Amino acid sequence: MPLGALRSTPLVEQATDRLRQQIVGQEWPVGTKLPGENALAQALGVGRSTVREALRALAGAGLVQARQGAGVFVISTTPEENWSTQLRRAAVADVYEVRMLMEVEAAQLAARRRTAADLTAIEAALAGRRSVGSGSTAEFVDADIALHAAVVAAAHNPVLTALFTEFVPALRQGLIGLVDLLGLRSHDPQHGDTGHAALVAAIIGGDPEAAAHSVREELNRTLAQLQAT
Incomplete structure (x- = not known):
């Protein structure tokens, strides 16, 4: 499923939701390395800061994990409930x-x-x-x-x-x-x-x-x- 550019605000929420769909729908299975911030920003039509905030939200939900010097990886396809x-x-x-x-x-x-x-x-x-x-x-x-x-x-x-x-x-x-x-x-x-x-x-x-x-x-x-x- 292609990511596609986002609509107007709130961009962070939209970016988080779009990336979450990719993960929960297992377009990006566990172990997958996510595209870099620049690639995600270009695909979503947003700035890198928006992508960064979205990735933080996904990490908070237990879906992804940043590994120093390696990138951001999918660690679960089931979000943790708050x-x-x-x-x-x-x-x-x-x-x-x-x-x-x-x-x-x-x-x-x-x-x-x-x-x-x-x-x-x-x-x-x-x-x-x-x-x-x-x-x-x-x-x-x-x-x-x-x-x-x-x-x-x-x-x-x-x-x-x-x-x-x-x-x-x-x-x-x-x-x-x-x-x-x-x-x-x-x-x-x-x-x-x-x-x-x-x-x-x-x-x-x-x-x-x-x-x-x-x-x-x-x-x-x-x-x-x-x-x-």
Whole structure:
């Protein structure tokens, strides 16, 4: 399949996609040395810098590898999924198990490190969760996640915050399905309020062990329900 000149912007994305097609379609099998940057640039109708960025993207996807003094070679015809894609495809129970590892530690750190501003945000998030009342499942889940996000933020660990943020889309989708499937709010619109209140109280009181216990108990209950479905 000839490469062919590309259309207008975004050129890097187009170049990456065109080269990926060649590799995934096995026009260039594993072990193939790719044409040089000049040849690729001429075939695609772009500059060498665009080709260079495209090759970096392909390397990041695990498709090619640059070998010093030898060139760029195809090392796989199956792109690696990025972290966000893997999370979207993961079972909700698997996501929850990892979430528990993160949030138990986050709760302990939050109890130690929380500032006055953090406490204000956490209390407001708890009030927001309670205010949803008879709102939709999506509104309830969003308010619940907002409270947990406020706790994670109070841990003041940017890596932990970034990890939690990555989990949120998969977590939200799974929780909406779980709440509806099990009818968790049919008899109690404020499902889980007692546990969340205990978590907030522990963080306000600066009690790391109580904070960890509260979030562990809450997440364990939900995980048990997930595994039973």
